[in-house]
Amino acid sequence: MPVAIITGASKGLGRALAEALAARGWDLVLDARTEGVLKEAAGAVSAYGTRVTALAGDVTDARHRAGLVAAAWRLGGADLLVNNASALGAEPLVRLEGLPLEGLRRALEVNVVAALGLVQEALPLLRASAAGAVIAVSSDAAAEAYETWGGYGASKAALDHLAAVLGEEEPGLRVWAVDPGDMATDLYAAAVPDDGDPRPAPASVVPAFLRLLDERPASGRYAAPALLEGQR
Template sequence: MPVAIVTGASKGFGRALSHALAARGWELVVDARGAEALKAADFGSSVTLVPGDVTDPAHRADLINAVSRLDLLVNNASALGPSPQPRLASYPLTEFSSVYEANVIAPLALIQLALPLLTKVDGTVVNVSSDAAVEAYEGWGGYGSSKAALDRLSAVLAVEQPSLRVYAFDPGDMRTDMHQAAFPGEDISDRPEPSTVVPSLLKLLDERPPSGRYTK
């Protein structure tokens, strides 16, 4: 039975992906900052819940210690930053630092802990990216630049660890709480549900194309 760690699994894309992997027979370890929301996601008996914040080193250690084998690490948890999104000229630097802590430093720290297990099985790392990593949208300098940094981190990791598959996966706009927070007061009902994007990532996992940046 393959084993995966999925962060940010209580809602949105992380929850949809975790349900899909569990349905395929994967053994999962999942996290989220809210313990009740994680429990309410109702993943089933093959999924181990480890509530916590990925920016906490002790929590990251708990995630890795919960597995003895690891085939897949999905760095899905991320921080949007202030809502509405501020322009760079007035972006609070403490908030900017927090976005990078969640979106760049925490994923790298978890990768570092996971590498000994992943390299044993020629495993896969998925870093969930965004179109804001490659497109310059007004107000997205914090989140977008953090995802651009995560993309570059993914590319360099792929060169340094050629036995692994390392994917920066851009799911596009989705109908999620985070997307709603980015557009407060707007109607985002035209965005696709996260579950409709999951098959694109499952296809990557099944076909294992070369490491790189992929979109849905």
């Protein structure tokens, strides 16, 4: 069975993607910071009958990242790495003039540095896979200028560029930066708590990610809405 490592997998997009992959027979290594919530998510995912290893921890911890990759190795390898864990930098989001520099550092550490660190740790297993792939969960804030989204958007723009370079350096892999579009997640609620507009459920964009895995287009940046539109 193929094996995926998914960070930020206890809720939102990470959990929705984990459930979709488990339904397809994937074995999974799941990460999140809150052990209780992660344990509940892992229990739900394991109901599909696949093997699930859940490791609570912070992706900025090198030992935790090594543990995630070691868990994948015990399951047989790593065919997919999904860097989904994210930090906003400020909750709720604020204009750049008031953005705490420590918050910006945290966003960069989680969204960029830790993501690259996990890629580096997992590369030997991904290269050994016949269909190794990396998904970097991006944002439209990486490409568009929105008030208050500067710190978070800058971190995702940096992640996009790392993904683009990795795709050039690792032609044997597929490396996709994916903008999932608007979703009703805890992250978005923390970013903009006063926004009462309805947002689609994370599960609604999972078919876009599955399309990438099925069709394996060239490494690059993709937007989930466009991928979903192409399926109609």
